[in-house]
Amino acid sequence: MRWETVPLGEVARVVSGATPKTGVPEYWGGPIPWATPAELSRLGSSRIHATERTLTEAGFSSSGVNILPVGSVLLSSRAPIGLVAINTVPMGTNQGFKSLVPSDRVLAPFLYWWLKSHTALLQSKGRGATFLELSKAEVERLQIPLPPLPEQRRIAAILDEAAALRSTWGETRESARRAISSRISALLSKSTDIKPLAQLLAEPMRNGISPSRGGRYEGEVLTLSAITRGAFDPRQRKSDLFAAPHAADKLAIEGLHLICRGNGNAELVGAMVAVTEQLDGVAFPDTMIGFRPSSEINSPTLVAAWRHPTVRDQLRRAARTTNGTYKVNQQSLSSIMVPVPRREDQEQIAALDAERTKLDSQLAQGLVSLDELFASLQHRAFRGEL
Missing domain, CATH: 3.90.220.20 (DNA methylase specificity domains)
Known part of the structure; x- marks a missing residue:
């Protein structure tokens, strides 16, 4: 199967973001989602569906904000460099992005995972005295290995599935913590002393x-x-x-x-x-x-x-x-x-706390193993070894 290495600018259009004047109320609160890097840092998945702030048509027109079509890959270019997400609705971004609109030669999920696995490379390309920023030209020059579309789809599906497994394991850990904490809280709440x-x-x-x-x-x-x-x-x-x-x-x-x-x-x-x-x-x-x-x-x-x-x-x-x-x-x-609490309730709280500590340790070890597996998959995926 033939892979080629091409500049990213040949297979995706790089789009910069912009910010309307924040002091003009008429520019804000409209129907157009507008993303910031901070929102990507809080995402729990690869997709972004909505944003905290939105623009009006006037705000969109005033600033030169580019509307990214569905299925673009948002890439933060400063503060910090390297956060990524795929938008599921048309969306604008602030100036802290150099987002990518994929051509018919590259799939957005494949591009997402390639960028996600090359955060250190992206950050090494940042320049600036006050803070590091990734320029549009640097993004366009990035060399990306590009297999045929069916292989891109297969690789992205494997990494999506592995990421979902990690997420589920983490949710299981949090759910177990909350369940035991709830039982402890109930014992404390019934105390009259x-x-x-x-x-x-x-x-x-x-x-x-x-x-x-x-x-x-x-x-x-x-x-x-x-x-x-x-x-x-x-x-x-x-x-x-x-x-x-x-x-x-x-x-x-x-x-x-x-x-x-x-x-x-x-x-x-x-x-x-x-x-x-x-x-x-x-x-x-x-x-x-x-x-x-x-x-x-x-x-x-x-x-x-x-x-x-x-x-x-x-x-x-x-x-x-x-x-x-x-x-x-x-x-x-x-x-x-x-x-x-009463002595018997204290003993039960101590037993629950020990159970929580043991369970959390076991789940944490499992999460470490999944992280190591995922890192290996990412490394192998873009070397044509999956």
Whole structure:
């Protein structure tokens, strides 16, 4: 089967986008969809059906926006370079695109997957001092391997099917998480015993330690990413210099609970996780508050209760802003009211949490395997090896 390599500009028309004046209301809110790169970054599939903003006929005429016919391939050319989608309705784009209208020599799904598998190449072609941008000329010069149309159709179908399998596996993982979380939430919601966090401590809260510019002692310290991603991540740490060796009460030891003191994202302020493994000499930073819970509430129950909507509402009200950073302190946290379920319900919550952790790990491993398979398929597809 003969494959040829041709410049992309020979098999597709490259179309730039444009933006009407945003201050003219008459240009906006009409029937013409108008896409931005941000919308492509949130897509859960290869197709784009609708956009957040739309243009009127006046807006379309004023700016020179090109309407892409159905079955074009939208390609973001800046901020960032390399996002792609196929439009299912006629659509315009802003200036952050160099989209492609395929000729009868190339199928849109084949072109979509070729671009999707060559993001690094596209980004390497970007130029600019302030931000990188992919020019129309660079897109037209890209060399694309082109098999006959039936082979293009077969390759695109294989990659579509593999992508659908990955998506289904990811949805299964999220569905399992939600189902178990719902059962935990129901157990928390039926609790009639509510106590301030201050009454659920086995020891006083304390802040972590900060690096020192003139420090003479090298040591490791966690970063906020260790506790703001939904679960404790011991890999998120750094080495720095400190004024003194790490004191024992500043170490992130197994069983310690850590709370985020401050963040630019209000939803992450007050985030809590438990340290789930023993770390060797790693401290927690001054941007965290550490404590151990009393025997009145087990760790999985406390962490789950801390994420319950009634507790999150209290944390939002307690947070204060300073120069764009939301902050909580030991005093405000001490008065947060926490549901304390019955002992048998706590044991059930702990069992459900363990089940969720085990299931999530298994599904995550499966997703990694699918990702590796998909990457292999993409690599082989455009070398004529499928």
